[in-house]
Amino acid sequence: MTAPRRNLRERLDRATAHLETPIAVVDLAAFDANAAALASRSRGKPIRVASKSVRVRALLERVLARPGWRGVMAYTLPEAIWLVRAGVSDDVLVAYPSADRSALAELGKDDELAAAITLMIDSPAHLDLIDQVAPASRRAELRVCIELDASWRPATQIHVGVRRSPVHSAVQAGALARRITSRPGFRLAGMMSYEAHIAGVGDAPTGRAIRGGMIKVMQRLALPELIERRQAAVSAVREHADLDFVNGGGTGSMAETAADPSVTEIAAGSGLYGPTLFDQYTNWQPTPAALFALSVVRRPAPRIATVLGGGWIASGPPEPSRQPTPYLPEGLKFRGDEWAGEVQTPLLGAAASGLRLGDRVWFRHAKAGELCEHVNEVQLVDGESATPTPTYRGEGHAFLG
Structure with missing residues (x-):
């Protein structure tokens, strides 16, 4: 050994x-070293901690107290409400759309929660659901964020990446922004895109050199396309709203996403713990x-x-x-x-x-x-x-x- x-x-x-x-342990020396390394890779852009990759309130508070880290990316609305009420953060972005009627009703009744939490939107149907639960005339104004699909589509019927938002083009993003800003009770506060095929796919899978080479080629081709399309989408959305943030990336694409001038903040969380999936990356490997x-x-x-x-x-x-x-x-x-x-x-x-x-x-x-x-x-x-x-x-x- x-x-x-x-x-x-x-x-x-x-x-x-x-x-x-x-027994489960977190070695604080390694945790803090990973947090510092991630901050150094973000090119001065703040990092929003992805709570689903941490799931320990004390460690969320620990990393948010460090330079370079600001705000939380939660994975459910009930979690976001809990984190705000517990004082962990007053800036929480919910990474996925919510259909939790009880939580939406609670959010609409509380001005403090409504000011601190941003909901994810990728369709007018999400706005309809919210209005059904809490009509705009009887609730606080709610902050929403458009998710732009980051997947790579180099040809018809070819889809590389996870299937998330139906909003893929700048035209679609601008059209949704127009729909949001024309409806009372909503404020378009941000945009988000997660390049899972880059941030979430290691380019050096163990014992699979050919696959690793193919992944490197895919990522080298997909990243410039995403940067260009994301910049166009952000410009289209900004014609309708002054955005507070544009979120992108993840631990596996920190430096690459930070280089996109349209992105104002990066999301990361897995790199704090250093799980084994990140052993398959060549650009950076966190300390376990x-x-x-x-x-x-x-x-x-x-x-x-x-x-x-x-x-x-x-x-x-x-x-x-x-x-x-x-x-x-x-x-x-x-x-x-x-x-x-x-x-x-x-x-x-x-x-x-x-x-x-x-x-x-x-x-x-x-x-x-x-x-x-x-x-x-x-x-x-x-x-x-x-x-x-x-x-x-x-x-x-x-x-x-």
Whole structure:
């Protein structure tokens, strides 16, 4: 095992020796280093922290207290309301359209919430739904943001990227802006586009060099098209409204998105924790900050150590990249016919031979905030001390659970 990995394992074991597994930790030194590195890559543009990639209120507050970070990108409206009322931020953008009638009604009745929260819009139907729940004549003016589809469409019937907003062209963006500004009770405050095919796709997938080369070519061609189209869309929208912000990007495209002059702020969150999906990027790799530990409970063979639990699978395509990764001690791997299991996970490799019952194996999750859906608290590790801190789940909130 390399010295840095050995030292990290020893430090985490000492910091959490008094705790029973499973344990989730966030190493504050790595977290802060990642936050500083992301800020340095944003070219002076503020970073809006993506809360779904963190899901710990204390850590949202920690990063927002740092230079270069401003505002929250929430993933549901109830979460946004909670964060504002808890004093985490008075500037929260909801990243996805909401059809939560109770939350929309609550938002419309509270001037403070309405001033702090911006709703995502990509269709007049969203405005209709809001007006059905809370008619404009009986509610506060609501801030809304247009989402521009960032996917790449190089030819008819070819769609590269995730399927989000139906608003793809500058003409469509301008038409929607005109519809929004012509209706009472709404204020068009921002635009947003998420280039998932660039920010969310690593260009160096493990063991797949040909695919990695294809991804590099795709991203090299897709980025200039998006920058040109986004600039045109922002210009079209600004003919109808003075925008407070234009949001774009993510951890995986921080520097590239920041270079777009039409973008005023970047969204990022996953890079704070450094999950394994970012091991597949060549432009920047965060330091692993979030890990979880499981205990060895069986030794079914001399070179196999079995831990209790382990099936903390990430969302997305059902493929190996969504599995957690055994990280400490170095040199462990899954059995090809079992992988990570709900109640037990056999591990192979030279390091397995030295593990005893009760020893800990530290894993990294494939995606960032999803780790927090498995635990009620994370241990914030500072040196060799650990402080328990509730996750969203630990505070009684499962916003998409």
